Amino acid sequence: MSTDLLVEPSRQSAGQRALTTFLRSRELSIAIVLVLIVIAATLKRHTFVFSHDGWRDTLLTPSILLLLAVGQMVVIVTRNVDLSVGSVLGITAYATGKIFIANPDTPVVLVFAAGLLIGAVLGAMNGFLVAFFRVPALVVTLGTMYAFRGYLTHQAGSKRIVAGDIPANFEKLGTQQLLTVPVLTLIGLAVLAVVGYYLHTARGGRELYAIGSDPDAAHLYGLNVGRRVFGAFVLSGALAGLAGVFSVARYATAFAGTGRDLELQAVAAVVIGGVAIFGGSGTVWGAAIGAFLLVTINRALPILGISDFWQGAVVGGLIIGAIVLDRVLSLRRAHQLIEARDVTEEEG
């Protein structure tokens, strides 16, 4: 490969550059893995995609993890992490059930707003501790993960929201489709599009990347690091809250353990999606594909004849593979850049 282009990428036309970026992107490689898995499962069992239920589940099942992964990505890109999202999801799921028990006629829009609001408030608690007290996010959100779950267990005790508590129109929303695409997935994709656009183009979005690349440099440069990080946690909380409402719509139940372990799946989706765990690089599109991949693997492996017990191992392998790949690519990139610099210096 010529090293010239590394030093002076503008020698290529805009179209060529866009194509190279696309072909080299991490998103493309995991998207290919996802497509291969879907094709393999579909070849083995055509109903995996080509049946009403199969098509719906392929799109619908990842919708909850999709929301969590989008929120998690925004936090991770700032070199933080939010481990409390599973507990936040549990609290809003249970609260959603409670709202319906109190008033079965509550408009659905209001329930969604309540979920977002509760999640945002809980996220703000995380953001406040991380951004303004400068406490490592790992510690804060590990703490709030237990604290929120403890609060939920205290509130819910052994009570459970059952299908009879949920009004029929809300239950129906869990599987409702618009032009064969589930409504919950559409909402998830809309969130993805907005967040993706913001991260890619808006000043605030680019600042999140800058903060993740080097928090100290970002601070010295005059960026309001605290405010941006706070905002990232509020967004992550709000999306986890929305995911809690989704969870009730889909499963028609909620209890003290709802959403347990989902936080780790969200982190896994983000890492598999090519977002650097130390922040500063990666895209929300990658995180979204990572979420689809994780969920789809769990559905596809039994069909491919791989037992339940190996599914965890496969997911673990994917995570480690993704991180190793990251490391190899960044080392190779650094090497190429050094080489390119030496060449240009000699020429100069």
Place this chain on the structure above:
Amino acid sequence: MKIRSKRYAAGAVLALVASLGLAGCGSDDSSTAGDSGGGGGGGDATTVTFLPKALGNPYFDTSDAGGKKAVDEFGGTYAEVGPDTIGPDTQVSFIDTAAQQGVNALVVSGNDPQALCDSLNAARDAGTKVVTFDSDVDPTCRDLFINQATAEGIAKVEVDMIAEQIGDSGEVAILSAAANATNQNAWIKIMEQELADNHPDIKLVDTVYGDDDDQTSFDKTAALLSDHPNLKGIISPTTVGIAAAARYLSTSDAKGKVALTGLGTPNQMRDYVEDGTVTEFALWNPGDLGYLAAYAAKALVDGDITGAEGDKFTAGELGDFEVGADATVLLGEPYRFNKDNIADFDF
């Protein structure tokens, strides 16, 4: 370098978080600790502590409510404690605490047949009578086991129901709880035998594990349906599993085509029986089970029975019971719930 300057802040917050966490635990326990502590000190009232597999499960909610009813009837002091997740050793700390408080009897549904033994035996050495219900532990580490139904009775009622619903022929699958669940594995073994012996035209094609988690059970049901296009029935011998499977079936193309039966609670299954997804399912009455366990605990504490075969005691409105082999008391036959009678139950 950066880390060093932040070390004190991090330490302070860690301490803060830890103390908040401890404070939270303290307040969780205080309600129950207060109850049983008072009873232990009083001396007169029999103190009975219920320890279900996990809180958050409506089945244990009902069984423990039955236990409370019995304890109230004989004027004892009732308490309920438990972990919020099911795991082999999550119950150990609750057993140790109960033993320290000196409760008269501990009524436990064991998460693991062996892992709890040391703690249970330590509690018994301290004078606490240990009664297991729902899920037994090793017989050497409890005084009495209240059996909700024989494994044979449960396996047979589930096989009978699925055979009736699918016309005694076709492919069926089992959606179980965790892969190491004591009860479910015993039942599945007998169901396999029962199918082979008496239902040669029914083929058991798969057994999957939903871990008693809504999402996992849900996804496993979807996988069963897509894995086995000719599937005619699903047996789910777990209350969480059958409710999740019913929710999935009720919104799928397979509704009405694939029969679903197993063990469920009326409240969780009501909607699905009414909309035709599920025809009939079975369970014993967990309220009666807890009620019987509490009376058995009382009989042990009072010295009326020792757990020897042939010992007899009276359990309030349920009548007379006799201790069978291996210090076991049998509640009775499983009960079938369907469209005609589900409205009569609320648990």
